[in-house]
Amino acid sequence: xxxxxxxxxxxxxxGAGVGGLSLYQSIRKNLGQxxxxxxxxxxxxxxxxxxxxxxxxxxxxVTSLFYxxxxxxxARFPEAMPDPVPxxxxxxxxxxxxxxxxxxxxxxxxxxxxxxxxxxxxxxxxITYRNKLRDILLEGVDIQWGKKxxxxxxxxxxxxxxxxxxxxxxxxLLIGADGINSPIRKQKVPNLEIFNLGITAIxxxxxxxxxxxxxxxxxxxxxxxxxxxxxxxxxFFSMMRLVPIEKSDEPCYRLTLAYxxxxxxxxxxxxxxxxxxxxxxxxKHAISRIKQLRPPCELTDLMIEIFSLVSYSDxxxxxxxxxxxxxxxxxxxxxxPWKDDRIVLLGDAAHxxxxxxxxxxxxxxxxxxxxxxxxxxxxNDNLIECIRQYNTKMRARASKDVQASRTxxxxxxxxxxxxxxxxRYCIFRAINAIIYVVVFIQTRT
Ligand SMILES: Cc1cc2nc3c(=O)[nH]c(=O)nc-3n(C[C@H](O)[C@H](O)[C@H](O)COP(=O)(O)OP(=O)(O)OC[C@H]3O[C@@H](n4cnc5c(N)ncnc54)[C@H](O)[C@@H]3O)c2cc1C
Numbered sequence: 001x002x003x004x005x006x007x008x009x010x011x012x013x014x015g016a017g018v019g020g021l022s023l024y025q026s027i028r029k030n031l032g033q034x035x036x037x038x039x040x041x042x043x044x045x046x047x048x049x050x051x052x053x054x055x056x057x058x059x060x061x062v063t064s065l066f067y068x069x070x071x072x073x074x075a076r077f078p079e080a081m082p083d084p085v086p087x088x089x090x091x092x093x094x095x096x097x098x099x100x101x102x103x104x105x106x107x108x109x110x111x112x113x114x115x116x117x118x119x120x121x122x123x124x125x126x127i128t129y130r131n132k133l134r135d136i137l138l139e140g141v142d143i144q145w146g147k148k149x150x151x152x153x154x155x156x157x158x159x160x161x162x163x164x165x166x167x168x169x170x171x172x173l174l175i176g177a178d179g180i181n182s183p184i185r186k187q188k189v190p191n192l193e194i195f196n197l198g199i200t201a202i203x204x205x206x207x208x209x210x211x212x213x214x215x216x217x218x219x220x221x222x223x224x225x226x227x228x229x230x231x232x233x234x235x236f237f238s239m240m241r242l243v244p245i246e247k248s249d250e251p252c253y254r255l256t257l258a259y260x261x262x263x264x265x266x267x268x269x270x271x272x273x274x275x276x277x278x279x280x281x282x283x284k285h286a287i288s289r290i291k292q293l294r295p296p297c298e299l300t301d302l303m304i305e306i307f308s309l310v311s312y313s314d315x316x317x318x319x320x321x322x323x324x325x326x327x328x329x330x331x332x333x334x335x336x337p338w339k340d341d342r343i344v345l346l347g348d349a350a351h352x353x354x355x356x357x358x359x360x361x362x363x364x365x366x367x368x369x370x371x372x373x374x375x376x377x378x379x380n381d382n383l384i385e386c387i388r389q390y391n392t393k394m395r396a397r398a399s400k401d402v403q404a405s406r407t408x409x410x411x412x413x414x415x416x417x418x419x420x421x422x423x424r425y426c427i428f429r430a431i432n433a434i435i436y437v438v439v440f441i442q443t444r445t
Contacts (some may be wrong), residue, residue: 006210008034010035010173011038012161013175014149014174014175014178015178015349021153022065022365023346023371025141027375030067038169039142041147042146044146046134050220051134052129052130054129054239054241055355056124056127056239057128057365059119059121061365064369065074069368073223077114079114079136080128080129080133090125090223091108093221093226095226095228097229097230098295098299099298103428104223108123122438122439123435123439126226128159130361146165149163149178151185152174158170175344175346176350180330182348185330185350190223191335194329194352195331202258204283208306210251212305213253216240224239224240226240229424233261235413237356238258257303259289272285274324283307290303296380329353335394337391341384341387344391345386346364351401363401371394374393
């Protein structure tokens with residue numbers, strides 16, 4: 001592939017999520033001398049869709065975020081990643097169905113997001129407000145809103161991206177950063193399919209009062225990433241900060257909570273009538289499944305109380321509406337390597353993963369970092385070689401995380417009896433011991 005030497009090649013990015021925006025920022029910061037960049041988003045404005053919920057950004061993701069962004073964006077990171085407050089442990093704790101601890105990852109010490117990159121600790125990371133991170137990444141970005149991509153057309157010397165409104169744009173490279181349902185992926189790699197794990201998730205974002213936040217913290221030894229595994233194939237997964245939400249009279253804390261259970265339960269249950277467009281119906285269903293699958297105990301009561309707090313009405317429809325969603329993923333190594341050409345996939349478009357290990361956004365940001373570094377090697381006619389390197393490394397890294405997230409979701413989705421429970425405790429204790437040894441070695445050297 002050759003590009004004209006007297007004009008900079010143009011990169012077209014479709015999708016202004018965390019992946020697309022990180023790449024846009026990175027091209028402007030690190031590749032401004034080599035490429036022009038344009039970004040397109042199907043939504044009509046930054047506020048159109050709820051961007052909320054808490055996400056975990058681990059050290060590798062933080063490192064890539066710093067690489068991709070200019071100082072004025074980095075200066076705003078604490079808006080999305082406030083400094084840890086004394087009680088907070090930005091790690092995961094796993095407990096059983098009645099609250100007994102199974103695994104607790106040791107806490108790395110840092111005072112702010114600016115210290116994470118240099119930590120020698122595999123489990124360092126920070127719980128982040130996803131909506132605020134997106135706002136920050138929008139800084140200085142000239143997005144073309146209301147541009148829903150419906151496909152592309154390649155020519156000998158470039159690529160046209162096609163939009164639903166009948167317009168099109170020409171460029172040298174097209175980046176599909178358009179999420180799990182990416183029309184660009186469907187055209188480029190039609191055989192790369194979405195895998196359904198057979199697990200239903202009901203996700204809610206809820207503001208909880210201080211007494212409930214304290215109870216959650218105490219069940220999980222102050223860990224902010226929290227998982228409780230049930231005996232009947234169900235689990236709770238939650239993430240919170242102990243930093244109160246702004247603009248509330250009483251201190252209130254944002255909790256992202258997901259309840260997971262085997263989808264087969266809904267299929268086999270003839271009385272299961274849930275209206276997924278009616279949040280009240282979905283919440284009632286979640287509570288009835290919890291009562292069915294969990295033993296009566298303090299932890300169960302707490303989860304029911306939290307689900308009961310979800311507000312049902314938002315006139316502007318900008319909250320994360322609870323609905324039943326299947327856990328899904330895309331393993332980029334489940335198909336033979338696709339062609340290295342002008343069409344490049346990034347983030348969930350290439351490798352969506354279920355949220356249980358909190359790795360999806362991290363991988364999207366790492367993709368932006370990797371693609372930038374490969375494009376830094378671009379000279380005259382080696383664009384395809386840069387893309388080849390990116391595709392190979394991205395697929396290998398992301399596939400590993402997709403598979404790890406899949407296994408972690410599927411393993412507890414099988415009901416266990418007393419022997420299974422005993423085996424589960426033994427396995428978790430062994431894993432926990434190994435993690436402590438690894439962290440001890442890492443932090444001593
Ligand atoms: C409940 C939950 C918790 C999660 N927790 C974590 C976590 O703790 N850590 C973590 O790393 N990840 C987490 N994730 C995953 C993470 O949110 C995603 O992996 C991440 O958002 C992917 O970023 P992306 O930019 O690739 O895609 P997206 O964020 O999906 O962005 C894609 C963008 O493309 C736009 N778009 C889509 N189609 C088109 C089109 N046809 N034309 C134009 N634009 C289009 C969309 O509007 C969107 O703006 C979680 C996900 C969920 C649901």
